[in-house]
Amino acid sequence: MLKNSPNALLNKSIFQHYLTLPVPDDKCQATYLWIDGTGENIRCKTRTLDFIPKKPDELPVWNYDGSSTYQAEGANSDTYLMPVAIYKDPFLRGNSKLVICDAYKYNKKPTETNKRHSCLQAMLAAKDHHPWFGIEQEYTLLDMDLRPLGWPKNGFPGPQGPYYCGVGANKVYARDIVEAHYRCCLYAGINISGTNAEVMPAQWEYQVGPCEGIDIGDQLWVSRYILQRVAEDFGVIVTFDPKPMEGDWNGAGAHTNFSTKAMSEIEKAIDKLSRNHLRHIQAYDPKQGKDNERRLTGRHETSSIHDFSAGVANRGASIRIPRGCAEEKKGYLEDRRPASNCDPYSVCEAIVRTCILDE
Ligand code: ADP
Ligand code: MN
Ligand code: MN
Numbered sequence: 001m002l003k004n005s006p007n008a009l010l011n012k013s014i015f016q017h018y019l020t021l022p023v024p025d026d027k028c029q030a031t032y033l034w035i036d037g038t039g040e041n042i043r044c045k046t047r048t049l050d051f052i053p054k055k056p057d058e059l060p061v062w063n064y065d066g067s068s069t070y071q072a073e074g075a076n077s078d079t080y081l082m083p084v085a086i087y088k089d090p091f092l093r094g095n096s097k098l099v100i101c102d103a104y105k106y107n108k109k110p111t112e113t114n115k116r117h118s119c120l121q122a123m124l125a126a127k128d129h130h131p132w133f134g135i136e137q138e139y140t141l142l143d144m145d146l147r148p149l150g151w152p153k154n155g156f157p158g159p160q161g162p163y164y165c166g167v168g169a170n171k172v173y174a175r176d177i178v179e180a181h182y183r184c185c186l187y188a189g190i191n192i193s194g195t196n197a198e199v200m201p202a203q204w205e206y207q208v209g210p211c212e213g214i215d216i217g218d219q220l221w222v223s224r225y226i227l228q229r230v231a232e233d234f235g236v237i238v239t240f241d242p243k244p245m246e247g248d249w250n251g252a253g254a255h256t257n258f259s260t261k262a263m264s265e266i267e268k269a270i271d272k273l274s275r276n277h278l279r280h281i282q283a284y285d286p287k288q289g290k291d292n293e294r295r296l297t298g299r300h301e302t303s304s305i306h307d308f309s310a311g312v313a314n315r316g317a318s319i320r321i322p323r324g325c326a327e328e329k330k331g332y333l334e335d336r337r338p339a340s341n342c343d344p345y346s347v348c349e350a351i352v353r354t355c356i357l358d359e
């Protein structure tokens with residue numbers, strides 16, 4: 001395992017020397033993050049600032065070569081980065097910042113995969129309802145050969161059963177990455193609320209939330225960057241593919257928990273969701289439902305992609321009402337349809353437009 005991973009082979013203790021070098025304390029390394037033309041992958045680049053930013057609007061607008069990220073033609077490639085939120089950088093530490101940005105084309109229009117722009121409009125219109133979101137981000141760790149980490153190279157692990165919330169060297173793989181990511185998120189200022197091992201071996205989950213409004217999208221994307229970056233240090237690949245292994249193996253989702261200030265309206269929200277199933281399926285993965293087709297089969301704790309359903313404590317429904325919420329007639333609903341590689345801006349925008357804005 002990991003023998004062919006160049007990053008894993010580097011001696012990490014040598015790097016500590018450089019990380020602890022005294023650097024000027026009036027400067028800041030700002031790593032700008034953005035979503036590329038796939039709508040799934042994050043890109044980053046770093047610049048030095050001669051001040052320590054406190055708010056995103058203090059940060060300079062920057063640009064990048066959109067022709068190298070599937071976002072522009074070579075002849076007109078400058079694409080703008082607008083800083084929208086800042087977090088502490090758990091990798092470079094000190095004054096360093098992670099800066100999540102949204103991207104605009106040469107003509108100042110949002111790029112095709114900038115889903116934040118219209119999400120923000122919806123969140124502003126719904127502001128008085130205080131929409132809250134909590135997203136359960138599932139993911140799978142892969143070895144450099146793109147097989148799930150720790151799986152036999154010429155075969156399969158034993159059937160699902162012992163792995164979910166499992167403990168022990170034959171049950172879970174690479175907990176170091178999971179715990180390192182958790183600590184990094186806390187350090188950065190991400191509202192991470194928990195983590196657990198998943199049903200398929202090498203599959204894990206963490207949760208971000210509750211977050212109000214646009215914050216959920218910003219925080220989830222930064223948490224994904226942090227995960228990819230931690231796993232890179234360990235020489236391990238992260239995939240957000242919603243069905244990394246065909247067959248009797250659970251897929252990966254991004255269950256989206258949702259509530260409003262007056263969520264006595266939970267039945268009304270479910271009724272509205274039931275009448276907009278297609279709109280939601282189209283918003284719940286980066287390929288308008290194509291990715292989720294492999295996952296939402298009606299098996300492996302999913303509902304069929306073709307039908308809408310809702311039920312108390314039902315993990316085979318599109319919408320699950322947690323048991324405690326049903327008893328108290330308030331609380332939140334869980335939309336189980338979003339794929340693990342969804343864009344949270346698209347998912348949460350669709351929920352707000354259906355349930356709050358009545359569009
Ligand atoms: P599950 O039981 O489906 O595994 P988890 O505990 O993994 O649920 O995740 C639940 C998520 O819902 C957490 O991120 C939590 O912060 C979030 N959450 C809790 N209360 C609310 C609420 N009122 N509105 C929105 N999200 C909430
Ligand atoms: Mn250059
Ligand atoms: Mn969960």
Ligand code: MN
Nearest residue numbers: 136138198205
């Ligand atoms: Mn889960």
Ligand code: MN
Nearest residue numbers: 136255334336
């Ligand atoms: Mn869930």
